Amino acid sequence: MVCLRITDLRPAVDPLVGTVTRDRLGVGLTPADGAALEHALRIADAWSGRVVVVCVGPESVEPVLRDVVALGVSVVRVPLGDEGDGHRYVAELVEDERALARTLVAAIAPFGRPDLVLCGDRSADRGTGAVPAYLAHELGASQALGLVSVVAESALDGAPWTLLVERRLDGGWRERLRVSLPAVCSVEGAGVRLRRASLSGALAATDPTPAAGSTGTTSAAVASAANPITAGPGSIHVGPTRPFTPRTRILAAPADPDPRVRLLELTGALVAHDPPTVLHPADASEAADLLLAFLSRHGYMDEIPGATRPSPVDGDVEIDGDGQAR
Amino acid sequence: MPEQIEFDAVVVGAGPAGASAALALARAGRSVVLVERGPFPGSKNVYGGVVYGRVLDDIVPNWWEEVPVERWVVRRSTMMMTGTQSLSVDFRSQAWGSAPYNGMTTLRCHFDAWLAGKATDAGARLVTSTVATGLIRDSAGRVVGVRTDRDGAELRAPVVIACDGVNSFLAKEAGLLPRAEASHHTLGVKEVLDLPPGAINERFGVQDHEGVDMEILGCTRGIPGGGFLYTNADTVSIGVVVSLPELAASGVRPEALIADLKAHPTIAPLLAGSTLREYGAHLIPEGGYDTMPVLAADGLLIAGDAGAMTLAAGLWLEGVNFAIGSGYAAGRAVDRALSKGDCTAKGLASYRADLEGQFVLADHKRLRKAPSLVLSERVQQRYPGLICDLAEGMFTVTNPTPKAGALALTRQVAARHGVKLRQLAGDTLRGLRIFG
Numbered sequence: 001m002v003c004l005r006i007t008d009l010r011p012a013v014d015p016l017v018g019t020v021t022r023d024r025l026g027v028g029l030t031p032a033d034g035a036a037l038e039h040a041l042r043i044a045d046a047w048s049g050r051v052v053v054v055c056v057g058p059e060s061v062e063p064v065l066r067d068v069v070a071l072g073v074s075v076v077r078v079p080l081g082d083e084g085d086g087h088r089y090v091a092e093l094v095e096d097e098r099a100l101a102r103t104l105v106a107a108i109a110p111f112g113r114p115d116l117v118l119c120g121d122r123s124a125d126r127g128t129g130a131v132p133a134y135l136a137h138e139l140g141a142s143q144a145l146g147l148v149s150v151v152a153e154s155a156l157d158g159a160p161w162t163l164l165v166e167r168r169l170d171g172g173w174r175e176r177l178r179v180s181l182p183a184v185c186s187v188e189g190a191g192v193r194l195r196r197a198s199l200s201g202a203l204a205a206t207d208p209t210p211a212a213g214s215t216g217t218t219s220a221a222v223a224s225a226a227n228p229i230t231a232g233p234g235s236i237h238v239g240p241t242r243p244f245t246p247r248t249r250i251l252a253a254p255a256d257p258d259p260r261v262r263l264l265e266l267t268g269a270l271v272a273h274d275p276p277t278v279l280h281p282a283d284a285s286e287a288a289d290l291l292l293a294f295l296s297r298h299g300y301m302d303e304i305p306g307a308t309r310p311s312p313v314d315g316d317v318e319i320d321g322d323g324q325a326r
Numbered sequence: 327m328p329e330q331i332e333f334d335a336v337v338v339g340a341g342p343a344g345a346s347a348a349l350a351l352a353r354a355g356r357s358v359v360l361v362e363r364g365p366f367p368g369s370k371n372v373y374g375g376v377v378y379g380r381v382l383d384d385i386v387p388n389w390w391e392e393v394p395v396e397r398w399v400v401r402r403s404t405m406m407m408t409g410t411q412s413l414s415v416d417f418r419s420q421a422w423g424s425a426p427y428n429g430m431t432t433l434r435c436h437f438d439a440w441l442a443g444k445a446t447d448a449g450a451r452l453v454t455s456t457v458a459t460g461l462i463r464d465s466a467g468r469v470v471g472v473r474t475d476r477d478g479a480e481l482r483a484p485v486v487i488a489c490d491g492v493n494s495f496l497a498k499e500a501g502l503l504p505r506a507e508a509s510h511h512t513l514g515v516k517e518v519l520d521l522p523p524g525a526i527n528e529r530f531g532v533q534d535h536e537g538v539d540m541e542i543l544g545c546t547r548g549i550p551g552g553g554f555l556y557t558n559a560d561t562v563s564i565g566v567v568v569s570l571p572e573l574a575a576s577g578v579r580p581e582a583l584i585a586d587l588k589a590h591p592t593i594a595p596l597l598a599g600s601t602l603r604e605y606g607a608h609l610i611p612e613g614g615y616d617t618m619p620v621l622a623a624d625g626l627l628i629a630g631d632a633g634a635m636t637l638a639a640g641l642w643l644e645g646v647n648f649a650i651g652s653g654y655a656a657g658r659a660v661d662r663a664l665s666k667g668d669c670t671a672k673g674l675a676s677y678r679a680d681l682e683g684q685f686v687l688a689d690h691k692r693l694r695k696a697p698s699l700v701l702s703e704r705v706q707q708r709y710p711g712l713i714c715d716l717a718e719g720m721f722t723v724t725n726p727t728p729k730a731g732a733l734a735l736t737r738q739v740a741a742r743h744g745v746k747l748r749q750l751a752g753d754t755l756r757g758l759r760i761f762g
Contacts, residue, residue: 025366025435025439028365063365197476202453203451
């Protein structure tokens, strides 16, 4: 399933009062939504799957949906709010993204439970990117958000279908994850571009007698024989990683069987801490000695020539040059 | 081998001409596909003028009840100006403000989509975001379809109607449109300025839904052409249309001409406080009747701007109505040709005959000499100042000096502008012959 948020890509914003004016002729797919659809088409090709596109929006988005239909996918549009210009719809969307996620899940119920949901990472008009997370909650699926690459992995006989995905991290690093199904993945508008429909597909999308949709939905051309992906318990497996900052602390894993206790131990939450030490050195030289001693104690410096190494404080973990704690 | 998708006709370009052609064919029960390169008809949105809807009377009954109009034009003002003067001939008719109306300001993104919607409602198939990249010919050289920039298929039909606008690539490929002559084209540049409807009503002396059409001569620094100002619902379109080679030779930027016009003492108060919403530019085929290409070939017709059917005759500046008229006539001609089973140039010849029998070619033929007069050096560079100075001389009270006689004043002003009276009389006579 692909969730699209079709809106005016260049809305006018009143600089004085912030009123957003959307032009119905300016609606289109964001690069992120286009990338989501392209990823879905590629995965469907790889797994012989079926793509169902669902969006919530007014009638004015129909021309864009016809372009989507031209790609040979099923499309469901859920009318919501003011069919005239869609402004009320947008307002409702922004106000209640959880309700929107529930609406989307309900809209695709006739197609069966989706094994994979793809969507753009956020909408162009004040989007917060919360809908994918709500969708994952509603579907009981795993979530992997803000992806730049989604690749379908070939499954061996009997093995579950998985995706190999990648997302950006701070500092130019990337994280690679292996995602099993069912899952909700949101993607950035990067890496892939939505393909163009063939001429015959584009013509088929203009057929004045499309397959009739049920009340409240628009249904059009349906893809080739559906072959739903086998569903399994959802989880995201984190693959081998390496530290992406040069001074990672290596800590022994908490041993307590209670995950809550382990979490508290890791985060240090609810633990009384001494207040910060405020130093008022008599002079700059003494201040420098104190700072150097602090850095040395915490493993940020080699031994200070001529300096006395302070004793470790209880609770501190020292890291030596090869990153091992002692 | 690409798939071949068959239609009775392929229409390229979903502007007014193409949509009208597709509408005529669809109503005749023909299968027709309308190919548009933009994401929707009218998406180019560079037009900023008045559409005269009389041509729609027979095509869409009571069209005024549904057409996406900005304002109905009730004031038509023709203005001569210099840097500090202006003289207007301002005509107003309240009859133009009620059905069946005369002219309207409209935005093409809405108007074209509406007209193309009529065609699709009648059964035409509209394919957008698709460029017709070339003609397909059979072994005898007849046009039998078009290739597009979409993979996998070709559009095949006994007739292709090229409505792909000025500088038509399809007409060129067919050999009907010779190499584009810059002197046959003008460049239209415009700005659309936001202005509250109340301010428009107050400043232009109109009520809601009433609009103004101003055509201006003498505002282009001597470059042959003119200016315009049209009122929309909550915007004003202002711009200039200038000769392409003369503009290039002058070295003047077209936006500088618009800036001059906006700053003119007569225009500036009308636009005070407005803000720029958008701007655009477009080539206009203003060569007229004598520069029109051959309109039909074996399996091919040309309509609208592709056939140089914009009428630029000084007093009249019309294009969309000529596009609609020619497009609809093309559609009907193709229907007749299909019925006869003859889609050669001879079988399609009824198209030109139809156009000559109606306003499209009749007006062009009658006004074929107008462009050369309107764009002449005296009309463009001398007469605006001459007329303004003449008016200033007439209306300036020179007490205690007695008033000068009109003939003496005319002789004096004409001499100041380097115009001889016999030239003035000759141009007047020439104008009467052209427009009379």
